[in-house]
Amino acid sequence: MELIFKILFYLSGFIIVWAMIGYPLSLRILGKIYKNRKLIKDYSHQPTVTVMVVAHNEEKVILNKLHNIIDLNYPKDRIEFLIASDNSTDQTNEIIKKFIKENPNGNLRLYEVKARKGKTNAQNEARKTVTTEYLVMTDANSIMHKDSVIELMAAFTSKEIVYVSGKLAIINQNTSNVSNAEANYWDSDIAMREIEARIQTITAGNGALYACRTEDYYDFNPIQCHDSAMPPMYALQGKRAIANHDAIAYEKAGEVIEDEFGRKVRMNRIILKHILPEVKILNIFKYKWFTYFYLGHRTCRYLLWIAHLVVILTSILLLKESWFYLFAFTGQILFYSLALAKLISNINNKYLNLIYYYCVTIIAQWVGVYTIITGKAKPFWEKAESTR
Numbered sequence: 001m002e003l004i005f006k007i008l009f010y011l012s013g014f015i016i017v018w019a020m021i022g023y024p025l026s027l028r029i030l031g032k033i034y035k036n037r038k039l040i041k042d043y044s045h046q047p048t049v050t051v052m053v054v055a056h057n058e059e060k061v062i063l064n065k066l067h068n069i070i071d072l073n074y075p076k077d078r079i080e081f082l083i084a085s086d087n088s089t090d091q092t093n094e095i096i097k098k099f100i101k102e103n104p105n106g107n108l109r110l111y112e113v114k115a116r117k118g119k120t121n122a123q124n125e126a127r128k129t130v131t132t133e134y135l136v137m138t139d140a141n142s143i144m145h146k147d148s149v150i151e152l153m154a155a156f157t158s159k160e161i162v163y164v165s166g167k168l169a170i171i172n173q174n175t176s177n178v179s180n181a182e183a184n185y186w187d188s189d190i191a192m193r194e195i196e197a198r199i200q201t202i203t204a205g206n207g208a209l210y211a212c213r214t215e216d217y218y219d220f221n222p223i224q225c226h227d228s229a230m231p232p233m234y235a236l237q238g239k240r241a242i243a244n245h246d247a248i249a250y251e252k253a254g255e256v257i258e259d260e261f262g263r264k265v266r267m268n269r270i271i272l273k274h275i276l277p278e279v280k281i282l283n284i285f286k287y288k289w290f291t292y293f294y295l296g297h298r299t300c301r302y303l304l305w306i307a308h309l310v311v312i313l314t315s316i317l318l319l320k321e322s323w324f325y326l327f328a329f330t331g332q333i334l335f336y337s338l339a340l341a342k343l344i345s346n347i348n349n350k351y352l353n354l355i356y357y358y359c360v361t362i363i364a365q366w367v368g369v370y371t372i373i374t375g376k377a378k379p380f381w382e383k384a385e386s387t388r
Contacts, residue, residue: 009314012307019300041154048132056086058140084126087116118379121222142249151247166209166247181357182253197242209249222379268368269377305365
């Protein structure tokens with residue numbers, strides 16, 4: 001049994017260290033090796049586009065979003081706007097209808113989803129009414145840069161590129177410790193995605209802003225979200241999902257931990273499936289860098305919840321074997337104690353904030369797993385009011 005405990009200890013420890021330190025560092029090295037690979041753009045590529053916004057009870061932000069999208073810098077005769085209202089029960093639909101009436105040349109239309117089944121279902125339904133060559137997806141509370149559609153379309157320079165993700169820019173980074181930690185996380189993740197995209201393909205997208213060819217759209221199960229489902233699906237088809245971070249959407253991060261925790265729980269509602277969505281991902285000879293990217297960027301991160309539990313349990317069981325396991329156990333207790341101290345005292349310290357935010361992320365993974373096991377995972381969620 002002792003040998004099994006040691007194997008579990010080192011394997012779980014490797015997963016944690018690789019996910020948070022090893023993989024990001026390896027990408028930096030790969031980025032330098034592949035520094036000559038640049039994102040190619042073709043600004044003459046301006047196909048017909050539908051910008052789709054999914055909204056559920058977004059009366060606080062929908063008017064700003066409507067003004068934002070009709071002012072986008074793209075040929076007016078080649079762009080349409082589709083608002084998919086996911087069974088909104090507030091004034092969202094009325095605001096949209098009034099805006100459409102006041103802007104008859106705006107090429108806007110409203111699709112009303114009758115039963116609320118979440119964002120993905122609304123996209124699935126509304127997509128069936130789309131006739132343009134490309135789809136651009138964006139959130140109701142995201143403000144798109146005026147050139148964002150031009151940038152997204154410019155990145156579709158070959159048939160193998162079927163998905164382009166934009167950049168999410170957090171506009172309230174300095175408002176609270178929570179929004180600052182989330183912004184730092186996104187900055188790190190964006191840097192990794194940029195390298196993955198240049199070398200081959202990204203492993204996950206960004207729900208605030210992304211585009212795909214309409215013919216390549218797939219009706220996913222409503223419990224899934226395009227952010228995590230689309231790029232891997234395309235990669236396994238031998239196609240590419242890339243990132244063009246000159247296409248920007250501005251958005252607020254959650255400013256209180258309850259909002260950010262709820263968002264992370266929602267993101268983890270199908271975490272078990274995403275650890276390894278298909279075994280064939282392991283075929284590195286066929287999928288090449290995508291196998292490495294997915295295992296490092298996704299699989300290891302999606303295993304953090306169980307890896308942390310295994311590391312602390314096995315270090316306890318191995319305490320008498322060596323001072324090393326005592327040191328490992330003590331370090332973990334200190335780490336979690338610092339997170340608890342931050343929770344209790346609310347001290348504003350950069351390092352305490354990062355430790356606390358990380359621990360909240362791990363707990364959110366556990367809650368996500370619990371909702372899956374108990375059958376409580378839902379395809380929709382209550383939005384964070386602090387992001388509106």
